[in-house]
Each structure stands twice: as structure tokens, then as C-alpha cells.
Amino acid sequence: MAVNTNAPVGAETYGAAAPPELVQLLTPEGERVEHPDYDIDLTPEQVRSLYRDLVLVRRIDLEAVALQRQGELGIWASLLGQEAAQIGSGRALSDQDMVFPTYREHGVAWCRNVDPIKLLGLFRGVSHGGWDPAEHNFHLYTIVIGSQTLHAVGYAMGIQRDGAEAAAIVYFGDGATSQGDVNESFIWAAVNNAPVVFFCQNNQWAISEPLEKQSRIPLYRRASGFGFPGIRVDGNDVFACLAVTREALRNAREGQGPTLIEAYTYRMGAHTTSDDPTRYRVESELEAWKLKDPIERVKAYLFKNELADQEFFEAIDLEADELGKDLRRRCLELPDPDPLAIFENVYAEPHALLQEEREQFAAYLASFEGVA
Amino acid sequence: MTTGASRTAGGRSGGAATLTLVRAINEGLRRAMEEDPKVLVMGEDVGKLGGVFRVTDGLQKDFGEDRVIDTPLAESGIIGTAIGLALRGYRPVCEIQFDGFVFPAADQIITQLAKMRMRSLGALRLPVVVRIPFGGGIGAVEHHSESPEVHFTHTGGLRVVACSNPADGYHMIRQAIRCEDPVIFFEPKRRYWDKAPVDLDADPDLPLDKGRVVRPGTDVTLLAYGPMVRTCLEAAVAAEEDGRSLEVIDLRSLSPLDTELVVESVRRTGRCVVVHEAPVFSGYGAELAARITEQCFYHLEAPVLRVGGFSTPYPPSRLEDHYLPDLDRVLDAVDRTFAY
Ligand SMILES: Cc1ncc(C[n+]2csc(CCOP(=O)(O)OP(=O)(O)O)c2C)c(N)n1
Numbered sequence: 001m002a003v004n005t006n007a008p009v010g011a012e013t014y015g016a017a018a019p020p021e022l023v024q025l026l027t028p029e030g031e032r033v034e035h036p037d038y039d040i041d042l043t044p045e046q047v048r049s050l051y052r053d054l055v056l057v058r059r060i061d062l063e064a065v066a067l068q069r070q071g072e073l074g075i076w077a078s079l080l081g082q083e084a085a086q087i088g089s090g091r092a093l094s095d096q097d098m099v100f101p102t103y104r105e106h107g108v109a110w111c112r113n114v115d116p117i118k119l120l121g122l123f124r125g126v127s128h129g130g131w132d133p134a135e136h137n138f139h140l141y142t143i144v145i146g147s148q149t150l151h152a153v154g155y156a157m158g159i160q161r162d163g164a165e166a167a168a169i170v171y172f173g174d175g176a177t178s179q180g181d182v183n184e185s186f187i188w189a190a191v192n193n194a195p196v197v198f199f200c201q202n203n204q205w206a207i208s209e210p211l212e213k214q215s216r217i218p219l220y221r222r223a224s225g226f227g228f229p230g231i232r233v234d235g236n237d238v239f240a241c242l243a244v245t246r247e248a249l250r251n252a253r254e255g256q257g258p259t260l261i262e263a264y265t266y267r268m269g270a271h272t273t274s275d276d277p278t279r280y281r282v283e284s285e286l287e288a289w290k291l292k293d294p295i296e297r298v299k300a301y302l303f304k305n306e307l308a309d310q311e312f313f314e315a316i317d318l319e320a321d322e323l324g325k326d327l328r329r330r331c332l333e334l335p336d337p338d339p340l341a342i343f344e345n346v347y348a349e350p351h352a353l354l355q356e357e358r359e360q361f362a363a364y365l366a367s368f369e370g371v372a
Numbered sequence: 373m374t375t376g377a378s379r380t381a382g383g384r385s386g387g388a389a390t391l392t393l394v395r396a397i398n399e400g401l402r403r404a405m406e407e408d409p410k411v412l413v414m415g416e417d418v419g420k421l422g423g424v425f426r427v428t429d430g431l432q433k434d435f436g437e438d439r440v441i442d443t444p445l446a447e448s449g450i451i452g453t454a455i456g457l458a459l460r461g462y463r464p465v466c467e468i469q470f471d472g473f474v475f476p477a478a479d480q481i482i483t484q485l486a487k488m489r490m491r492s493l494g495a496l497r498l499p500v501v502v503r504i505p506f507g508g509g510i511g512a513v514e515h516h517s518e519s520p521e522v523h524f525t526h527t528g529g530l531r532v533v534a535c536s537n538p539a540d541g542y543h544m545i546r547q548a549i550r551c552e553d554p555v556i557f558f559e560p561k562r563r564y565w566d567k568a569p570v571d572l573d574a575d576p577d578l579p580l581d582k583g584r585v586v587r588p589g590t591d592v593t594l595l596a597y598g599p600m601v602r603t604c605l606e607a608a609v610a611a612e613e614d615g616r617s618l619e620v621i622d623l624r625s626l627s628p629l630d631t632e633l634v635v636e637s638v639r640r641t642g643r644c645v646v647v648h649e650a651p652v653f654s655g656y657g658a659e660l661a662a663r664i665t666e667q668c669f670y671h672l673e674a675p676v677l678r679v680g681g682f683s684t685p686y687p688p689s690r691l692e693d694h695y696l697p698d699l700d701r702v703l704d705a706v707d708r709t710f711a712y
Binding site: 074127128214368 | 416417419420421422424442443444445446448449472473475476511512513514515516653682683684685687688689690691692694695700701704
């Protein structure tokens, strides 16, 4: 009995992970290339600013990993390798656009001015969120895979009804595309022509499961089956991510409905600090992707075109060092919440049961006072 | 005492061994797969990775990818296809990665899995096991520490069990797989690394639907399951120093409940404290308290007290020590039963 559930016939032809036909504007070597549909004009200042974002966000991430290793965070979901996808798309947003992230969108959070200490606090376990989504137009992190895609579509339907000049963008991973919620969100977005951009970071892995376990076709092609355009972009190319997302958001705001963007990228670190990728991933894969590092190629571009000098790069590194140090200090200073915070913010209006439980628990805690 | 199960060339292990709960369930799954080629293991990351807790470690290597299936990341899909496989004669053992992620599958479990046998007038059998690592205390982020058991005990058509130690982990998973009904199998994740002796060749000493007195006592009955069994045992040790004798019962099966065992104990002790991590309000303890009141009314010296979580979402991990019942909260409730 050979069931062979493993290698579906034609897997090669459909090639879920086959070398992609993707939008690229900057090669791994830092060469600028043209694309007929997506061009972008960036001033040297803008390129330098993107570079700065990439470096600082990577530093936040590395510092968080280090803090986790030292027991200061319970867990951390690293974005290492996905900086360009996040900064490119994040910098394409207008202030009015609304973001629905997963738990790994630290770079997008950076673009929305969410203080990174809030992200650390969440993974440290002092809160389940910590920022006001309305203040940043950046919704809370969502851990249940795929749930937020429906929220984004509903929010976009609201934008549509309000006649507002805005769009919603929702982030999710390649694994998430298997969830019912994500597929339902595609349907709702399509039939409502909702102003939403689906931004899938295909980092090739859902914990230990490679893309082949989730899809037999490239993910961006899924969109056509639901009735809207899908596009694959080099997720390690910050220019291309910026250009493609900008266009998709503009289309959404102008009433042309949803787009699925598949940012083809790679999770260079472990899935989270609790994961051990050596059990399922070969080292050579990582080595190959390191050559496509999203930061190195912008650096090469800046260098080659003499848009930045050594001094500039050193200044950014220094800034990153300061940011890391500051974040570390603030993380260590994060106090544990008061125990009675368990009962706070559960309901908007008074709730008799909770009041009762809170009083009982306060009395119980007080009974220990004075006990050595 | 050996420190691991000894394994023969064929991969089969045997004898008495000291195992962690993780390893014991792993051995149970292995034994079940060896005994019955229809047994399948399926879930997210259960293959090469061996599950995020390593409960399925090595199974794919030994039984192949057709029997240990890395599924797409879709819980409704996992249970829904398991139902189909069961209808075709297979015995799927599904892993839900964490408690909080069973809800995308709740529709398939509650509206389909639980009801098909009755709808077919008994013609269909649904021997599906749904393994769920549950409970808190591991410092995790949201949705990784919940105790969703009552959603399932409240659903007719499902059997709901919780193991608390390695020997039960090993025997109960095998019994659950052999069971012709759907079984929701809760594993206390913070006890995964507890070690104890397991006799891999012995027959189970109890049927799947029976509870056990894990520590006899005369003054108060403590009722617990899963992670709280150890907490209650620790409380019993501490109480002994104050001259109080606590009887600890590990319920093991939540649906059906071994009512007889509970009633016999409470009639003897006259006092009862129920301990679980899930919120107290509308919780499993409410069922126990009501039942005990009905059947032990004239033997009770005090009302049945409940110790458990609050009526809030599970808090951020820096607060979980306050949320979760600990030794002090159990002993505090024991004190209160003596105040009546
Ligand atoms: C509904 C649900 N099931 C399972 C999990 C556990 N889990 C967390 S992340 C993850 C893999 C996600 O992969 P992908 O969507 O590709 O995103 P990535 O983390 O790779 O960015 C899994 C299975 C979860 N968070 N939610």
C-alpha cells in the first residue's frame, strides 16, 4: 500500500515553492532593475531612511532574542530576514490606513510608531497588547492564526461605508492561508469589493512545515480563484515591497477592491525562541537565503551609487546600539502588573461577578500581609 | 530503576521505565500504532518536529508519513478530515497544538464529531481522539494556557478525560485510542516534564472512565484532574503538618464522571474542595458541587468549595501565579471548610 500523500503528482509543475516569478526592483547585489508595472522614484534621502528602518528594526529584534535568552522575555517571534517585507509595506501606508498584524510584525509596528517596549512587554507577559490601536492605526497583535484577516475585511467594509480615503492591510503567514478564516476573508473581501490588502509573508515555513504542506500552487495565484488580483514580490527587496504595496493600497482606496500580495521571503531565525529548526531544516537553505539579505542589498546600492559613506553607516550602527541599549534597560525596568490588574478592563461597564471575585481576591491577598 | 524505556531492534519498547509524561504518551501512541495499523497520528508539526512538545517524537520516522501526518495549519480541517477517515475505518489521533487553538475546530467537534453516532441510530462509530495540551503555568503568551474542558463536557456525545501523570498518560492514551467513541484527551502541559515509573507491559489498572484515590485521607476530599492533581497532593502533604488528613481524588474522566467514587469519599470525609484551573463560574466544579450536594447532603459538614480561575480572560503570564490555584489557595479553602 503506497498512499504517497507526500509528493502529489505534478507538485513540480505547480511548484508551490518553485523559483518565483516575482517583482524585483533591487537585486541581491544591490543593482537597481526596472519593472514595467512597478516603478518607484526614491530620493537618496528616502533610500537612506529605509536603510535606517531596516537596521533599527533588526536591532530591536536581535536585542529581543538576546533578552529572551537571558530569561527576560517568555518567548519572542523573530522577524529576522523579513525586515524588507515589513518596512517596505509599512512605509507604503498612509496615516489613515489601518493595519491588522499577526505576532511577528515588529517592523510594521515600527513604521506605525508603536514603542517597541510595548512589543517586548507582550512577550514578557506584562500585557496582552499594551498599545491603543486607534492611536497608531495599528491593531493589536493576533496570535490565533488567521483570525485577523476577517477583522481587516470587516474594517475595510466600514471604511467603504464611511466613504473614507483609506484602506485596511492585513498581515499573515504562508501557513495561515490554510485556515478557514483566511479563505472566508478572501470571499468576503471579493464579494464586497472591500478596500483591503492581504499581505502574506511567505517565509517558507509554518514552524516545521514547509510550504508544500500547505499549498500546491504559489500562494499569490490563490487570489484569482476568489476573484481578485494576486501578485508575488521579492520580500527581501524593500523597494519592490514598497512599490507593490503602495499600488495595492491605492487601488483599494480608489474602489478597485482587494489585492493579495505574496512577499516571497525567508524566516532566517527559528519560528520563535522556543523552536528548534535544526530538527527539520537544512543549513544550506539558510546559507542560500543569507545571500539575499534585505539589508545588505540596500547597503550595496547606497555604496555603489555613492549615496552614503562610511560615516553614514557608522552613525546608523551607533544609533542601533543606543536603541538596543535603551530597549534593554527599559525591558529590565518593566514592572510586573499589580495582581488586581487581572480584573481590570475585562468589561466596559461594571460587572457584579467580577466585582465580587475582585473583592474576595483582594481580601485573600491582604491576609498574607504581615506574614513573613 | 531504568531511566528510559528499553527498546528492541524493531522499535518496540517494554518493561518498566521511569518516563516523563511526554515520553509516556509517546510510548502509548507508539504501542497503539504498532498494535493497530488503522491508527493514524495527525496535526500541525507532529512529523519531523515531533510536535512542539515532542509528544509525537520519532513516530513519523518509524511509521512513515502516511501514518504520522503533518497537516495544513487548519484545525477545523484536522478534525473534519479525521471524522472522514474514521468513517472509512481509521482511528485518527489528532493533536491540537495548544488549548486556545481548539476553537477553530470547535465547530467540527461540537456540531459533527459529537453527534454523528446518534444521528445514525448507532450505525456509525467515531473513534477519534483529540489530544489537547492544556492549562497554564509555563509563562506563555495568550491562548497557550487555557482550560477549555467544559466546552466539551457540556457537549453530549464526547468522552472527556485528563491524565495527570506518566503511567496514566501511557495507559489512558491507549485506552482512548481503543475506545469506539470520540475522546477529548487533555494533557497537563506544565506536568509534561514530571517523571514517574511506568510499566509498559502491564495492563491498565483502571478503565478509562474511572477516577482514582491518589492519596487517602479522612478529613476533607480534594477533587482535581490534570495539572491540579499534583498541586492537591502537595497541599495534602502540607496539611498533614497541621494535623489534617486530606484525601485527594484524581477524577481522570470528566465525562462520564465517576460519581460513585466521589460520593463515597465525600460521605466519609464530610468536606469537599474542588480544584481546577478553569474559571470557577459555570465551571466543572459547579457540576461537582451540585451533584455532591444532591447525593451527600446529609453527610456534609460544610458546603462544597471551589478553587479555580477568575471570570476573566487568562491573564498575561506575569500574573498567572495569582490566577492559578496554588497550594496556599487550596489550603485556604480547606481552612474555610472547617470554619462552618
Ligand atoms: C489557530 C492556531 N493554530 C496553531 C497555532 C500555533 N502556531 C503559531 S505560529 C504557527 C505557524 C504559523 O506559520 P505561518 O502562518 O506561516 O506564519 P509564520 O509564523 O511563519 O510567520 C502555528 C502553527 C496558532 N497560533 N493558531
